[in-house]
Amino acid sequence: MSQRFFQDDLKGNYCFGCGSDNEHGLQIKSYLSGDELVCKWQPKEYHTAAPGILYGGIIASLIDCHSVWTAVVAAYRAEGRDIKTDPPIFYVTGSLNVKYLRPTPMNGPVVLRARVKEMKEKSTVVVCSLFANEQECAQGEVVAVRISESWIKPE
Amino acid sequence: MSQRFFQDDLKGNYCFGCGSDNEHGLQIKSYLSGDELVCKWQPKEYHTAAPGILYGGIIASLIDCHSVWTAVVAAYRAEGRDIKTDPPIFYVTGSLNVKYLRPTPMNGPVVLRARVKEMKEKSTVVVCSLFANEQECAQGEVVAVRISESWIKPE
Numbered sequence: 608m609s610q611r612f613f614q615d616d617l618k619g620n621y622c623f624g625c626g627s628d629n630e631h632g633l634q635i636k637s638y639l640s641g642d643e644l645v646c647k648w649q650p651k652e653y654h655t656a657a658p659g660i661l662y663g664g665i666i667a668s669l670i671d672c673h674s675v676w677t678a679v680v681a682a683y684r685a686e687g688r689d690i691k692t693d694p695p696i697f698y699v700t701g702s703l704n705v706k707y708l709r710p711t712p713m714n715g716p717v718v719l720r721a722r723v724k725e726m727k728e729k730s731t732v733v734v735c736s737l738f739a740n741e742q743e744c745a746q747g748e749v750v751a752v753r754i755s756e757s758w759i760k761p762e
Numbered sequence: 763m764s765q766r767f768f769q770d771d772l773k774g775n776y777c778f779g780c781g782s783d784n785e786h787g788l789q790i791k792s793y794l795s796g797d798e799l800v801c802k803w804q805p806k807e808y809h810t811a812a813p814g815i816l817y818g819g820i821i822a823s824l825i826d827c828h829s830v831w832t833a834v835v836a837a838y839r840a841e842g843r844d845i846k847t848d849p850p851i852f853y854v855t856g857s858l859n860v861k862y863l864r865p866t867p868m869n870g871p872v873v874l875r876a877r878v879k880e881m882k883e884k885s886t887v888v889v890c891s892l893f894a895n896e897q898e899c900a901q902g903e904v905v906a907v908r909i910s911e912s913w914i915k916p917e
Contacts, residue, residue, distance in 0.1 A: 623809055623817040631808040633819075653786040654778055656854075662778040663855045664788075664826045668819025699811075699865075700818045705858045 612636040613676060616691055624672030633668060637676045637719075644677040646719040654713070661711040661739070669719055670735045670747035671703050677721040678731035678751035685726065698751040701730060711737065711744040729753050767791035768831060771846055779827030788823060792831045792874075799832040801874040809868070816866040816894070824874055825890045825902035826858050832876040833886035833906035840881065849911075856885060856905040866892065866899040884908050 614636055620626040625635050637646045648669060656662040678698045683690045690696075711717065721735035730752045737745040769791055775781040780790050792801045803824060811817040833853045838845045845851075866872065876890035885907045892900040 621808070621813075622811050624811075624819050629808055629810075631806075651786075653776070653784055655784075656777050656779075658776075662823070663858065664779050664819070664823025667822035667826060667858055667860075668817070671819045671822065700862050702862065703818065703822055703858070703860045705822075707855050707857065710854075 610638050612638055613680060613690060622672065624668050625676065633665070633672070635669060635672055635676075635719075637673055637680075639680065642722055644673065644680060644721045646673045646721075647716050648719070649716045650713045652713075659713055661713050661717065663705070663707055666707070666711060666717075666737055666745050667703060667705050667747070669717070670705055670721075670737060670745065671700055671749060673719045674703075674721050674733040674735045674747060674749035675700055675751045677723060677733045677735070678726075678749075678753075681723045681726060681731060682753070695756060697754050697756060698731065699754050701750040701752040704748040706746045707744070708746065709742070709744050711739045713739075715740060717744075724748070765793050767793055768835060768845060777827065779823050780831065788820070788827070790824060790827055790831075790874075792828055792835075794835065797877055799828065799835060799874075799876045801828045801876075802871050803874070804871045805868045807868075814868055816868050816872065818860070818862055821862070821866060821872075821892055821900050822858060822860050822902070824872070825860055825876075825892060825900065826855055826904060828874045829858075829876050829888040829890045829902060829904035830855055830906045832878060832888045832890070833881075833904075833908075836878045836881060836886060837908070852909050852911060853886065853906040854909050856907040859903040861901045862899070863901065864897070864899050866894045868894075870895060872899075879903070 621629045623632040682696045718738045725732040735747040776784045778787040837851045873893045880887040890902040
């Protein structure tokens with residue numbers, strides 16, 4: 608088990624979900640634990656839907672970003688190399704599916720656990736659950752699509 | 763066609779997606795146009811995924827909140843009464859499904875158009891598309907579940 612946070616290795620990342628450089632963003636941090644990618648995240652008071660309940664769009668954002676990172680990490684592992692090595696591997700979200708099982712309380716951090724369900728050459732299906740107080744509150748499935756660097760950095 | 767924004771009628775709403783009172787939130791405003799609920803929304807620079815591209819979790823949030831409002835407005839209309847009348851009607855998101863068709867540019871506002879696909883006693887299925895520069899960039903489907911007021915205001 609490693610507590611290395613993959614997002615810390617990506618400089619100049621302003622993504623609202625995972626960018627360490629986006630001061631307004633969620634700044635999720637994901638680490639590998641066995642075959643799962645895990646993220647522990649503390650909501651701010653204003654991430655609310657109704658009093659004491661986490662907003663569903665934030666839950667979707669967490670599942671989205673953490674799942675795409677799961678696909679990225681899995682792709683590097685499949686190639687037997689570290690994510691700091693070239694060429695860089697990029698994925699974007701093709702589709703996102705979230706089932707809300709119960710209200711998610713905001714009285715502590717939430718924990719996301721994601722794993723690869725299916726990996727193909729150009730896309731990876733990731734399943735991800737979100738827990739609060741060790742109770743599963745939401746389930747997500749993300750199809751992450753592998754893209755070239757030019758998608759990220761248009762000419 | 764009415765330009766009345768339904769969210770303006772809900773005071774003390776701190777929802778990150780639609781709460782007029784949440785200064786950190788997205789503060790979406792939805793109005794009725796024929797059988798569609800429409801929302802025009804201007805991203806801030808920090809709502810980004812990669813430079814110039816809107817973050818997918820924000821897209822999911824917009825589709826989520828705007829679709830739930832579509833279910834709420836439809837329920838009041840089905841009962842033939844204004845949303846300012848009692849008893850209040852509440853819906854939450856049961857599930858959220860988003861398909862990302864192409865990168866969503868951030869060089870102007872996005873427009874969401876949602877309509878009821880199926881309405882049952884306790885749940886409503888809403889379909890919602892997101893457009894940028896009049897091009898459809900994402901499609902969503904939300905199952906909104908009708909709840910009692912006690913869900914929102916726990917004892």
